[in-house]
Amino acid sequence: MEGELSHIGAGLAAIGSGAAAIGVGNVAGSFLSGALRNPSAAASQTATLFIGIAFAEALGIFAFLVALLLMFAV
Structure with missing residues (x-):
């Protein structure tokens, strides 16, 4: 059950x-x-422009890392 919930959290x-x-x-x-x-x-x-793009991409990378942590570290 806990593994399934971590995958749902990773998807979110x-x-x-x-x-x-x-x-x-x-x-x-x-x-x-x-x-x-x-x-x-x-x-x-x-x-x-480049600073704004970098900040927006950094937030996307952080979200991706959180998803990976939820999938594999829990």
Whole structure:
């Protein structure tokens, strides 16, 4: 019974990986929208774009690690 519940928890934790993909899409879409409105400011905001993408991906990786821990460490 306990093994089955850990797999359900791992599946729920894996939802965070999908949410990270949505987050990266939002970050990139917002940057593109802003860059098209003001192309001269786009070059100065590129570093901020990469930082936002890195944070969104890090949350996805953390969710993936939690899912793996729930599946194999419990």
